Amino acid sequence: VSQPRPDLGSGGEPAGATHFHERQEAVSRDVRTEEMVFNMGPQHPATHGVLRVAVKTDGETVLALQPHVGNIHRCAEKIGESVPFYQWVPYLDRMDYLAAMCNEHVGCMAIERLGDIEVPERAEYVRVIVAEVQRILSHLMAIGVYGLDLGAVTPFLHQFRERERGLDLLDHLSGGRLLYHYVRIGGVKRDLSQEWLDELDAFLTAVERRLPEYNTLLLNNRIFQERTFRVGVIDAETAVRWGVTGPALRAAGVDWDCRRDAPYSIYERFAFDVPCGASGIGGEVGDCFHRHWVRVREVEESVKIVRQALAGLPEGPVLGRVPRGFKPPAGEVYVRGENPRGELAVYLVSVGKQERAWRARCRGPSFSNIACITEVAEGALIADLVALIGSLDIVLGEVDR
Amino acid sequence: MQAWLDQLRAEIGWLGHLPAGLVYVVAMVVACNLVLVFASLLAGEVVWLERRVSGRMQARIGPNRVGPQGLLQFLADGVKLLAKEDIVPRTADKPVFLLAPVIVFVGAFSAFAVMPFGEGLVAADMDLGLFVVLSLTSVEVVGVIMAGWASNSKWAVLGAMREVAQVISYELPLGIAALSVVLLAGTLNLTRIVEAQGGWVWNWYVFRGPFTFCAFFVFFTAALAGLKRAPFDLPEAESELVAGFHTEYTGFRFAVFFLAEYSAMILFSMLTAVLFLGGWSPGFGVDLGGPWTRWIGAAVLFAKTVFLLFVMIWVRWTLPRFRIDRVMSICYKVLLPISVVCVVGAAVQVLVAWSWIGTDGAFGAWLGGR
Numbered sequence: 001v002s003q004p005r006p007d008l009g010s011g012g013e014p015a016g017a018t019h020f021h022e023r024q025e026a027v028s029r030d031v032r033t034e035e036m037v038f039n040m041g042p043q044h045p046a047t048h049g050v051l052r053v054a055v056k057t058d059g060e061t062v063l064a065l066q067p068h069v070g071n072i073h074r075c076a077e078k079i080g081e082s083v084p085f086y087q088w089v090p091y092l093d094r095m096d097y098l099a100a101m102c103n104e105h106v107g108c109m110a111i112e113r114l115g116d117i118e119v120p121e122r123a124e125y126v127r128v129i130v131a132e133v134q135r136i137l138s139h140l141m142a143i144g145v146y147g148l149d150l151g152a153v154t155p156f157l158h159q160f161r162e163r164e165r166g167l168d169l170l171d172h173l174s175g176g177r178l179l180y181h182y183v184r185i186g187g188v189k190r191d192l193s194q195e196w197l198d199e200l201d202a203f204l205t206a207v208e209r210r211l212p213e214y215n216t217l218l219l220n221n222r223i224f225q226e227r228t229f230r231v232g233v234i235d236a237e238t239a240v241r242w243g244v245t246g247p248a249l250r251a252a253g254v255d256w257d258c259r260r261d262a263p264y265s266i267y268e269r270f271a272f273d274v275p276c277g278a279s280g281i282g283g284e285v286g287d288c289f290h291r292h293w294v295r296v297r298e299v300e301e302s303v304k305i306v307r308q309a310l311a312g313l314p315e316g317p318v319l320g321r322v323p324r325g326f327k328p329p330a331g332e333v334y335v336r337g338e339n340p341r342g343e344l345a346v347y348l349v350s351v352g353k354q355e356r357a358w359r360a361r362c363r364g365p366s367f368s369n370i371a372c373i374t375e376v377a378e379g380a381l382i383a384d385l386v387a388l389i390g391s392l393d394i395v396l397g398e399v400d401r
Numbered sequence: 402m403q404a405w406l407d408q409l410r411a412e413i414g415w416l417g418h419l420p421a422g423l424v425y426v427v428a429m430v431v432a433c434n435l436v437l438v439f440a441s442l443l444a445g446e447v448v449w450l451e452r453r454v455s456g457r458m459q460a461r462i463g464p465n466r467v468g469p470q471g472l473l474q475f476l477a478d479g480v481k482l483l484a485k486e487d488i489v490p491r492t493a494d495k496p497v498f499l500l501a502p503v504i505v506f507v508g509a510f511s512a513f514a515v516m517p518f519g520e521g522l523v524a525a526d527m528d529l530g531l532f533v534v535l536s537l538t539s540v541e542v543v544g545v546i547m548a549g550w551a552s553n554s555k556w557a558v559l560g561a562m563r564e565v566a567q568v569i570s571y572e573l574p575l576g577i578a579a580l581s582v583v584l585l586a587g588t589l590n591l592t593r594i595v596e597a598q599g600g601w602v603w604n605w606y607v608f609r610g611p612f613t614f615c616a617f618f619v620f621f622t623a624a625l626a627g628l629k630r631a632p633f634d635l636p637e638a639e640s641e642l643v644a645g646f647h648t649e650y651t652g653f654r655f656a657v658f659f660l661a662e663y664s665a666m667i668l669f670s671m672l673t674a675v676l677f678l679g680g681w682s683p684g685f686g687v688d689l690g691g692p693w694t695r696w697i698g699a700a701v702l703f704a705k706t707v708f709l710l711f712v713m714i715w716v717r718w719t720l721p722r723f724r725i726d727r728v729m730s731i732c733y734k735v736l737l738p739i740s741v742v743c744v745v746g747a748a749v750q751v752l753v754a755w756s757w758i759g760t761d762g763a764f765g766a767w768l769g770g771r
Contacts, residue, residue, distance in 0.1 A: 038555055044643060060559065060725060151631060151722025157459035223632055223721045382559075382642075383635075383724045 049396030080360030104183035115328035123187035138340035149390030187319035229283030232388030246342025251290035445475030485652035497551035504544030509661035519699030560645025564636035595680030602684035612746035670709035
């Protein structure tokens with residue numbers, strides 16, 4: 001299939017242009033050009049896992065593309081329908097493995113609402129603290145990896161220094177570095193110790209101190225801005241139409257954050273800004289630069305939330321009473337929460353007198369976010385496609401579940 | 402080198418009895434092999450330097466296990482790569498595929514033959530030295546496009562395409578910026594160019610007026626692009642094109658590409674030092690004297706080369722990568738006009754020095770002197 005050549009115009013032009021037009025005609029008649037179909041992935045350094053994107057290109061320009069998913073499908077939802085609720089929670093960890101705490105949080109909230117289980121107040125605070133620490137870690141990773149996608153290796157390794165402290169933090173709490181199973185039905189597994197709180201404070205200080213350094217290397221870097229300004233623009237209308245959520249949605253200028261606008265847990269008790277793309281930040285609203293900028297700002301806001309939660313941390317138990325052999329009554333729930341990558345929603349149906357769900361379904365943000373590239377990436381260069389996929393910050397574990 | 406050989410022939414009796422031509426040829430072969438060995442070892446050590454420096458910049462350690470401070474790491478890597486399976490893809494164009502690394506290697510290493518490592522320490526002291534260096538390094542492009550095409554891989558083709566577009570474009574500002582020095586020096590002979598920069602530090606071409614000063618930066622930037630170093634590392638942009646033109650190469654053939662890349666880095670650092678930074682002139686007008694002058698000079702040139710290598714590494718691990726269209730626009734819209742202004746300006750400078758000021762005085766000699 002030959003691509004229609006750009007119309008080089010006729011009439012109203014200087015004589016030289018007509019001549020040029022004729023030459024172009026001759027070239028397209030005599031030289032056989034072909035489009036290439038690339039398979040980007042599933043083994044490719046810039047597809048963040050095992051995403052496969054079939055790209056049709058004309059030279060380096062993307063004409064059309066189709067993401068293919070399913071390479072690490074692990075039946076997380078079907079497993080949810082075959083194991084008791086409490087056994088399903090660790091499977092949620094493994095969906096978005098960079099935001100395990102947040103996944104557990106949303107999953108446990110859904111199960112608790114289904115079974116009408118009370119969660120102690122201290123546990124709610126602890127959940128918010130670990131979820132926000134997880135958001136900081138996830139965004140740090142996203143910021144660093146985005147540099148890697150654009151060819152800057154150093155910020156990637158620098159953020160690992162802070163991320164390592166954060167992983168240690170969650171490790172000391174739960175015994176796992178990436179997958180925690182710390183948030184349980186009815187609360188959290190262990191209480192926070194004073195040493196841990198001191199450690200957390202040092203971590204937050206380190207993040208606040210280092211963030212400007214990362215911004216020097218990326219956000220304020222001239223080359224970085226040239227690579228991201230006006231690249232991969234997802235405007236508000238497109239974002240809403242494709243169901244894009246999270247930082248990518250806010251970068252498009254849609255002021256929506258579940259934590260503020262559909263508050264769950266105890267988020268309504270904290271004061272925090274929702275960074276939102278607007279003109280004047282640089283580039284065009286909804287471009288790759290805005291998505292990166294929103295993540296950087298969200299790290300700052302998460303630090304604020306954790307500090308507020310620490311200040312208001314009440315005393316008390318951290319795990320409520322959950323009946324042995326927990327069998328929720330018949331009913332269905334749809335619970336959503338703001339994950340680092342966007343809205344994670346868990347839909348559960350119980351038919352009663354059963355330890356497990358009759359239907360378990362998740363709505364993962366990565367899946368909806370990556371879908372829009374078919375529309376957005378058309379006409380971009382391959383380098384822009386890499387910038388676009390990187391800026392959406394997808395985790396393939398969640399795309400496929 | 403010929404003068405030095407003649408002196409040797411006069412001093413050592415049995416050497417004098419041999420035919421002069423034979424002595425020259427044997428000396429040439431020996432010298433070229435010495436240079437080749439030296440350049441290969443140096444390239445290996447520059448890999449080590451790159452990994453250690455990037456390690457420091459990235460809050461990690463880098464290789465430090467093989468040999469003191471990891472200095473022998475490149476030997477371990479070389480042995481490892483030798484032991485790897487040598488895969489030629491079934492769909493590859495086999496003869497071209499096998500020939501490509503050889504051509505790249507030849508392009509990168511042969512230019513060392515005319516490169517002066519110190520006063521008189523040059524395998525072939527040619528009057529066209531600079532010209533030869535620039536032409537031989539261009540041969541590398543041929544090898545790269547052969548590698549990209551013969552691999553029969555789409556990523557490799559794209560990488561080779563980018564490389565050819567980039568390297569050929571950047572040869573223009575590179576050559577023109579070097580011309581501004583040639584105008585002042587009045588010769589293409591690299592040894593003569595260095596000799597014209599003797600004495601104090603302000604005699605280095607980088608400090609001889611605004612035009613050569615700009616030309617220095619144009620030259621170094623264009624050299625970075627010609628070497629495919631970040632931020633111009635598009636031909637092998639790992640996040641976009643996997644590994645670019647050498648995606649399909651394994652084992653020692655890959656090592657040859659790798660080594661050629663680093664030896665080209667050394668070559669261009671050394672060339673920059675020779676053209677603009679006074680070569681082996683230490684920058685203070687004191688004659689160190691004695692038989693050691695030549696070797697001290699070589700050490701000085703080596704230090705300057707290492708410094709420029711460090712700058713290349715430093716830039717690479719700091720900046721993100723340009724996009725291909727921006728790389729081209731920087732070349733044709735920024736560097737090329739600047740380099741043309743530099744060369745015209747340098748010509749005017751020489752003209753002014755010769756016509757009005759005269760090259761007898763210190764200032765005139767500095768301005769347009771030879």
